[in-house]
Amino acid sequence: MSEHSLFEDAIKQLDQAGELAKVDPEVLARLRHPKAIMQVSIPVRMDDGTLQVFEGYRVQHDSTRGPTKGGIRYHPDVSLDEVKALAFWMTCKCAVVDIPYGGAKGGIIVNPKDLSRMELEKLSRGFVDRMADFIGPDTDIPAPDVYTNAMIMGWMMNEYSNIQRKSTPAVITGKPIALGGSLGRDDATGRGAYYCIKELERKRKWEPTQITVAVQGFGNAGQHVARLLHADGYRIVAVSDSRGAIYREEGFDIPSLIKFKNESRQLKAVYCEGSVCELVESQNITNEALLELDVDLLIPAALENQITLDNAKDIKAQVIVEVANGPVSSDANKVLIEKHKLIVPDILANAGGVTVSYFEWVQNRAGFYWTVDEVHHRLQAIMSRSFGEVYDIMDEHLTDMRTAAYTLAIKRIGDAISAGGTRQYFNGDQK
Numbered sequence: 001m002s003e004h005s006l007f008e009d010a011i012k013q014l015d016q017a018g019e020l021a022k023v024d025p026e027v028l029a030r031l032r033h034p035k036a037i038m039q040v041s042i043p044v045r046m047d048d049g050t051l052q053v054f055e056g057y058r059v060q061h062d063s064t065r066g067p068t069k070g071g072i073r074y075h076p077d078v079s080l081d082e083v084k085a086l087a088f089w090m091t092c093k094c095a096v097v098d099i100p101y102g103g104a105k106g107g108i109i110v111n112p113k114d115l116s117r118m119e120l121e122k123l124s125r126g127f128v129d130r131m132a133d134f135i136g137p138d139t140d141i142p143a144p145d146v147y148t149n150a151m152i153m154g155w156m157m158n159e160y161s162n163i164q165r166k167s168t169p170a171v172i173t174g175k176p177i178a179l180g181g182s183l184g185r186d187d188a189t190g191r192g193a194y195y196c197i198k199e200l201e202r203k204r205k206w207e208p209t210q211i212t213v214a215v216q217g218f219g220n221a222g223q224h225v226a227r228l229l230h231a232d233g234y235r236i237v238a239v240s241d242s243r244g245a246i247y248r249e250e251g252f253d254i255p256s257l258i259k260f261k262n263e264s265r266q267l268k269a270v271y272c273e274g275s276v277c278e279l280v281e282s283q284n285i286t287n288e289a290l291l292e293l294d295v296d297l298l299i300p301a302a303l304e305n306q307i308t309l310d311n312a313k314d315i316k317a318q319v320i321v322e323v324a325n326g327p328v329s330s331d332a333n334k335v336l337i338e339k340h341k342l343i344v345p346d347i348l349a350n351a352g353g354v355t356v357s358y359f360e361w362v363q364n365r366a367g368f369y370w371t372v373d374e375v376h377h378r379l380q381a382i383m384s385r386s387f388g389e390v391y392d393i394m395d396e397h398l399t400d401m402r403t404a405a406y407t408l409a410i411k412r413i414g415d416a417i418s419a420g421g422t423r424q425y426f427n428g429d430q431k
């Protein structure tokens with residue numbers, strides 16, 4: 001990432017929308033710089049007795065609209081630049097869906113698949129030990145992200161509570177249900193994207209059985225959006241994980257794929273009846289080839305920078321729903337817009353995760369817990385409303401959906417910054 005900065009690329013999106021939103025340039029100037037950056041080292045005694053020191057980060061991007069919020073990622077490619085970009089997107093995402101948070105993100109440079117469970121627990125507790133003075137229910141609230149899960153959030157909440165000497169469930173979201181997690185948080189990111197697609201279905205008068213879909217990434221977000229779309233009759237013709245992709249023109253039985261993947265950690269073209277799974281005919285293709293398939297709907301649900309100038313011109317799908325954060329580079333975005341693709345941007349399409357995180361935090365603070373139907377109902381209301389608001393701005397300004405989403409976000413952040421009032425004071429308007 002040294003020659004190509006993901007953060008700089010993300011800021012370009014802000015500048016583009018800044019022109020359209022006609023916001024005070026001071027707002028944009030504020031958003032170009034993260035509020036605070038923490039870098040820590042975490043020594044871990046490994047199972048073989050050796051000591052390994054891991055590097056971790058937490059970036060708090062902006063807290064004007066509320067405490068900062070965002071996940072913690074465990075990945076070998078984590079870098080400070082990446083975490084800054086992800087924190088910036090969280091600020092914008094929370095503003096798009098209008099939940100009372102700013103944005104943050106954390107990350108540790110590690111491949112968690114190489115660690116035993118005990119090593120992973122020590123690393124996670126060690127990270128919280130280092131971060132304990134910077135996070136908290138009213139300051140900065142972490143959550144899961146790529147390669148982190150409910151179990152890790154449980155350890156982190158427990159460690160933070162031990163340090164504070166009081167039970168503090170609202171310090172972190174995405175926890176196990178038994179430790180104060182919310183029903184419906186597990187599939188919230190995929191479900192939020194699904195609600196966006198249902199809005200699109202209404203607008204474009206889609207008949208689901210006629211729509212072909214390719215999903216890149218079969219982790220928490222990708223699996224659930226595929227499952228929900230499949231249940232409605234959409235034809236999911238390709239899916240992939242980090243090792244490669246499978247393609248089948250007739251479409252896959254997604255519940256079988258999920259069952260097999262979660263039991264064996266392998267993505268295989270299977271059809272399962274009860275516990276018996278049989279292979280079905282399919283083609284093995286690469287992740288790159290999956291992106292270029294001639295499908296109606298492409299869902300990148302893996303990592304950032306998957307569609308770049310190198311492959312943008314080869315993308316055939318007419319609609320792209322960004323379930324991953326930052327899957328399309330800003331240069332590639334331009335190419336796709338020129339080709340009249342509709343891109344539902346990450347800061348809207350994957351906001352379901354943080355929205356149910358917000359519900360979890362509200363429930364923790366109230367000490368009163370909701371049913372799963374209540375969570376789904378409220379999530380749908382927020383996603384549908386936000387989708388409609390972004391879509392209307394797009395129509396009104398004859399722009400693309402990403403610029404429209406940023407326009408909405410910086411308008412809301414700008415209103416909050418202006419409400420601070422220092423600028424008016426110097427303008428002579430002291431009322």
Ligand code: GLU
Pocket residue numbers: 069070071072141142143144145146173174325350351353354355357
């Ligand atoms: N990591 C998720 C995201 O990128 C969820 C963040 C949260 O729940 O705070 O939106």
